[in-house]
Amino acid sequence: MVSYKELGLVNTREMFAKAIKGGYAVPAFNFNNMEQLQAIVKAAAEEKSPVILQVSKGARNYANATLLRYMAQGAVEYAKELGWENPQIVLHLDHGDSFELCKNCIDNGFSSVMIDGSHLPYEENVALTKKVVEYAHQFDVTVEGELGILAGVEDEVSAEHHTYTDPEEVIDFAQRTGCDSLAISIGTSHGAYKFKPEQCTRDASGKLVPPPLAFDVLDAVMEKLPGFPIVLHGSSSVPQEYVDIINTHGGKLPDAIGIPEDQLRKAAKSAVCKINIDSDSRLAMTAAVRKVFVEKPAEFDPRKYLGPARDEMEKLYKHKIEAVLGSNGKA
Numbered sequence: 001m002v003s004y005k006e007l008g009l010v011n012t013r014e015m016f017a018k019a020i021k022g023g024y025a026v027p028a029f030n031f032n033n034m035e036q037l038q039a040i041v042k043a044a045a046e047e048k049s050p051v052i053l054q055v056s057k058g059a060r061n062y063a064n065a066t067l068l069r070y071m072a073q074g075a076v077e078y079a080k081e082l083g084w085e086n087p088q089i090v091l092h093l094d095h096g097d098s099f100e101l102c103k104n105c106i107d108n109g110f111s112s113v114m115i116d117g118s119h120l121p122y123e124e125n126v127a128l129t130k131k132v133v134e135y136a137h138q139f140d141v142t143v144e145g146e147l148g149i150l151a152g153v154e155d156e157v158s159a160e161h162h163t164y165t166d167p168e169e170v171i172d173f174a175q176r177t178g179c180d181s182l183a184i185s186i187g188t189s190h191g192a193y194k195f196k197p198e199q200c201t202r203d204a205s206g207k208l209v210p211p212p213l214a215f216d217v218l219d220a221v222m223e224k225l226p227g228f229p230i231v232l233h234g235s236s237s238v239p240q241e242y243v244d245i246i247n248t249h250g251g252k253l254p255d256a257i258g259i260p261e262d263q264l265r266k267a268a269k270s271a272v273c274k275i276n277i278d279s280d281s282r283l284a285m286t287a288a289v290r291k292v293f294v295e296k297p298a299e300f301d302p303r304k305y306l307g308p309a310r311d312e313m314e315k316l317y318k319h320k321i322e323a324v325l326g327s328n329g330k331a
């Protein structure tokens with residue numbers, strides 16, 4: 001058993017309470033490798049932003065769980081070296097799908113876990129989430145639950161099909177499970193293809209404009225659970241600059257489209273206090289690497305393409321912190 005407290009990490013409790021009061025959201029950035037982690041920590045340290053390092057089951061399989069834990073511990077030390085005296089860093093399991101996986105993370109230094117029972121029948125979601133909460137809270141680890149189904153990855157039917165969170169369920173779910181935060185479905189989705197072009201309109205310049213998020217659902221949830229921390233998954237904006245660089249340097253991402261940043265900024269000012277971003281970092285990294293490969297075909301030192309990729313991600317994370325989340329200067 002390794003407690004996150006020994007690793008210098010924090011849980012989300014105080015972080016979210018401050019974010020709701022302050023009208024900003026904490027960034028939850030996924031990482032799978034050293035360059036992503038370095039870029040996240042550098043951006044957070046220089047912006048003095050609280051940050052959630054998010055690890056998926058896929059990331060654990062890719063990078064090795066033990067190595068990831070030491071990397072997160074290293075991240076705290078690195079943040080201090082960068083002059084961040086009291087780093088506010090959470091190590092969080094993204095989309096935990098079983099009690100055993102959540103327990104394994106809690107036993108190995110995670111300060112926060114998500115148990116995603118959103119695809120289960122309601123009563124099973126309640127029972128599974130409650131079981132994880134009961135275990136986690138013994139160790140002061142915070143738990144994110146989920147109600148409602150995001151289109152795409154979480155939805156086996158079709159990419160357009162969302163099941164928005166039912167505001168009538170949230171009080172019962174929060175009370176019976178004891179979860180510390182709740183991920184809801186209001187129109188975001190995972191990946192780089194969040195809408196089909198036919199679901200969008202076009203602005204004067206011909207740019208695709210996706211339909212707005214269901215702020216009425218968010219408002220109804222906030223009315224039922226005043227001051228309760230709400231989480232948004234699937235919140236990449238799919239910057240068109242990156243898509244263009246990728247597509248003009250040998251890539252193929254037709255009609256990639258994300259959530260407009262002004263929609264997320266609006267959400268961040270409400271009870272939404274954690275915003276999950278993964279795809280945008282993947283796009284930044286891919287754009288930078290493709291550019292080096294096309295412009296410098298003789299280059300074969302990975303540092304010469306992963307270095308620019310890391311710089312691009314750092315720029316992206318800082319932009320998110322300042323212009324979307326508003327979490328700069330809050331840690």
Ligand SMILES: O=C(CO)COP(=O)(O)O
Pocket residue numbers: 030094095189190191192232233234235236237276277278279280
């Ligand atoms: O929700 C996410 C991770 O849990 C990431 O969402 P994106 O695919 O929009 O970056």
Ligand SMILES: O=C[C@H](O)COP(=O)(O)O
Pocket residue numbers: 030056057058059094095190278279
């Ligand atoms: O929600 C999904 C995250 O973007 C993680 O994705 P992954 O399962 O491919 O690591």
Ligand SMILES: [Zn+2]
Pocket residue numbers: 095116118146150154
């Ligand atoms: Zn989910």
Ligand SMILES: [Zn+2]
Pocket residue numbers: 094095190233234276
């Ligand atoms: Zn997610």
